[in-house]
Amino acid sequence: MNTAHTPPPSPMSAPMTYEQAGVQYDLIDPLKVAAQRAAAATASHLAGHGFGEVSASRGESAYVVDVGPFYLASIVECLGTKTLVADEMQRLTGKSFFAGIAQDTIAMAVNDLITVGATPLVVQAYWAAGGSEWFTDAQRAGALVEGWKAACDVCQVAWGGGETPALAGIVEAGRIDLAASCTGLVNPKPRLTLGERLGPGDAIVLLASSGIHANGLSLARKLAERLPQGYLTEVEPGVGYGEALLAPTTLYSPVTEALWAAGVPVHYAANITGHGWRKLLRHAKALTYRIHTVPPVPPVLRFIAEQAGHDAAEAYGTLNMGAGFALFVPASDAQRCVEVARGAGVAAWVAGTVEAGPKELLIEPLGVRFSGDSLQLR
């Protein structure tokens, strides 16, 4: 199981934690442990086909198999509950936000797949509706199709097909459960970025997020219930809370492809999703990650943190706070990495350094420290 599920750090003064928003990770975890163990035991089947698992990919964001001339990477990812915000905003505004929702769904899969150094090649759509009537809203269904294609175009992936089941009795009436699978290749094989080369002296480059992306929505939705104007509350001049939440997730594969083309070596990569910046601690190595520069915080994330009463530790340990993806590169390549990312249309900052030391993340400008055991993914 790729998704990490550990509770956020205890709030100092927060009236609403992520668990209070309805997600109880401790109920899911025993199953996940059993599933991880069972899954690991199946790796030996690949030998019968002449191939082998890249075992270092267990616990990483995508699963990698050595198929000889290159590595095969695959993943399936769920969007989560962001559609509930889109549904409510369509009710309030008459406008469909499902083009952005489609991009979000593809981003969940693609942004994870690229962390291992893979070029995404094929995306499959999983659109499970609560009933056939979901598809009769032509504006909404059309937006979903167009947004899906547009995101494939940005990522230069082929949309292979998918499933559009109508699951009355399982998916709620009027709702849709969206997911994407993605398959890619690490090609050539030295592009593999499972962290073998990650080490002291590397720079941490952070790539800008567009907003909340698709993690933290349970909390964000709960907060909306408290606001007198709900999703129509202004979070910056002229932009409402709901609209800001629905900013589509940034697609980072154009950056990783451009970095490869430019010859910028990537030692490791982390998609900053659930658990916020604690994802910087993803790799198993004992290393200290020292942040000296914190990217600007999107107004919607600042608003959420304020409304939830989060201190910096809880905000940065839960939300992306403006940094949606982290690249670990040699210090001598850091500035070029930033320039290549900007050339691919994504703002980036040389934000910190990797040092020898205990496994911890120090966000110095904020006085925040996360210990290595604050993120347990394996």
Added chain:
Amino acid sequence: MNTAHTPPPSPMSAPMTYEQAGVQYDLIDPLKVAAQRAAAATASHLAGHGFGEVSASRGESAYVVDVGPFYLASIVECLGTKTLVADEMQRLTGKSFFAGIAQDTIAMAVNDLITVGATPLVVQAYWAAGGSEWFTDAQRAGALVEGWKAACDVCQVAWGGGETPALAGIVEAGRIDLAASCTGLVNPKPRLTLGERLGPGDAIVLLASSGIHANGLSLARKLAERLPQGYLTEVEPGVGYGEALLAPTTLYSPVTEALWAAGVPVHYAANITGHGWRKLLRHAKALTYRIHTVPPVPPVLRFIAEQAGHDAAEAYGTLNMGAGFALFVPASDAQRCVEVARGAGVAAWVAGTVEAGPKELLIEPLGVRFSGDSLQLR
């Protein structure tokens, strides 16, 4: 989109058609057409990576990309509503049927992937629950994990990981939406079975199904509501309707792998799922498929056809009626194909022949004819 959605043939005397059971394909179809068109337009992206789509795979059961030394095949498939039967049977009997449900879910993906000649390598799990509490039923969750692993063992695939989101507000409380993605390779490339070699003189070999598999469950569930004893109604001595419905779907990849190992050439393959035997008409070529031998019908499928008042055309045009998978092989290899399948533990029959002629399926022992336009997949 891989799944076919055309209405079943008009019933002669049937009090319940598939559409009356709640699945309205005409509402889904405009979206599917738009999605297929948009998806096809993304194929050109592969050239930028040095690869290319195998365009004949569009409209087939899995999407195929030529990556040089071999073909890459991928798919995502939904289980459908079979879990609702398992949930109700757990309520009635206290027993969890989720080990079989896990096999069903993997079968949906694997049995489609192998139709193109691919060896399945990696399966990813998509288990989207209505809430974290779904996972607290240790018996049920444990059965899902064990059944998933057991099916991976049968198919010799690696379980790469997956997603276990809790989607309160999207998936109904107490329910779970199950899907699987599967990635494989056609290796060596001559194993590709997109039907180029399909033609007059081929034999049709049918592989036994274990029961309803996972298609036709909406109808089957509706019928249960009419029965005074519901799922506990006996369909054969000592076997209730619910239990019979929950027979796990046969996994056919051991057969296709054994056929390759034995040197039996496969010209084409069709997974018999929704639309029943009309799936024998899957390939675009104008050919006549003449069936001379009809496999025995599992009691549960005979029971459903009787209860729904289906004539043979509607039964065989909706359900698998005992044949879960079709192989098209040279006539001279047909008997050996049957023997290899049986050696892999799956009953098989030389059931018919492929002939020059208009596109139609003739099930001669039953006096049933399906015209080519009774199945529109592209």
